[in-house]
Amino acid sequence: MFYIKKYKKFAKVQLQNRWKVPVIMTLIIIVITSIFSIPDYINLYTNGVFTAIMDGDFSWETLNILNEIPSTYSTEQTFIVGILQLIIAEILSLASLNVYIKMTRSPDKVSFSSFIEGFNNWGRAVLGILWQLLWTWLWTILFIIPGIIKYISYSQMFFIMAEFENVSVTKSMRISMIITRGHKWDLFVMALSFIGWQLLGIITLGISDIFVTPYIKLSFVNAYHGMLKEAIENGSLRPEDLSE
Numbered sequence: 001m002f003y004i005k006k007y008k009k010f011a012k013v014q015l016q017n018r019w020k021v022p023v024i025m026t027l028i029i030i031v032i033t034s035i036f037s038i039p040d041y042i043n044l045y046t047n048g049v050f051t052a053i054m055d056g057d058f059s060w061e062t063l064n065i066l067n068e069i070p071s072t073y074s075t076e077q078t079f080i081v082g083i084l085q086l087i088i089a090e091i092l093s094l095a096s097l098n099v100y101i102k103m104t105r106s107p108d109k110v111s112f113s114s115f116i117e118g119f120n121n122w123g124r125a126v127l128g129i130l131w132q133l134l135w136t137w138l139w140t141i142l143f144i145i146p147g148i149i150k151y152i153s154y155s156q157m158f159f160i161m162a163e164f165e166n167v168s169v170t171k172s173m174r175i176s177m178i179i180t181r182g183h184k185w186d187l188f189v190m191a192l193s194f195i196g197w198q199l200l201g202i203i204t205l206g207i208s209d210i211f212v213t214p215y216i217k218l219s220f221v222n223a224y225h226g227m228l229k230e231a232i233e234n235g236s237l238r239p240e241d242l243s244e
Contacts, residue, residue: 011218022214097162
């Protein structure tokens with residue numbers, strides 16, 4: 001079974017009196033990943049679009065100017081920057097999962113050092129995101145929908161990589177495919193359930209994300225624990241598979 005409300009409720013409880021580290025960690029991640037967008041922000045500001053939007057001007061004229069602004073990067077540069085951004089974001093994300101998993105496993109307060117320790121996994125993070133992108137891209141070549149389905153199927157591999165350091169990247173993906181069987185739609189619906197919070201992030205220019213992201217992350221970690229437990233109990237996954 002998949003209990004979205006329960007996973008969210010657990011996340012709220014797990015965050016009680018333990019907001020400090022997740023909030024600081026999220027702020028750091030937002031700042032670092034936003035560095036890649038600085039040239040775009042400068043481009044928008046130079047052309048007056050950023051100022052117009054901040055003044056609440058969403059007229060067609062402003063939108064037309066936005067469409068006519070030359071791209072900051074060439075096509076090749078955009079591809080390279082995009083890949084680098086994904087890799088760095090995944091290294092940071094995997095490090096943060098080290099904190100979130102500890103928060104779901106114990107009621108004790110977490111230390112910021114747990115986030116720092118998570119960077120020891122940087123190599124696995126790079127291999128993981130490249131491996132996931134490769135297979136998602138191969139499936140997307142066929143059709144968009146299969147690509148989305150496979151992306152959801154592979155989505156739990158980073159939780160496994162964060163919790164079980166002895167499990168390889170490729171095996172983490174296989175285990176992710178096992179534990180998501182019958183729950184891909186559940187995960188999709190759960191992601192949709194946070195749209196309201198994500199819209200709030202857009203309205204507040206990302207400020208609310210500092211507090212919302214830990215809640216969302218912990219909710220999905222709880223869902224991961226639930227699927228992992230179910231897979232072991234129904235025999236589709238053996239406990240020893242997580243120690244090899």
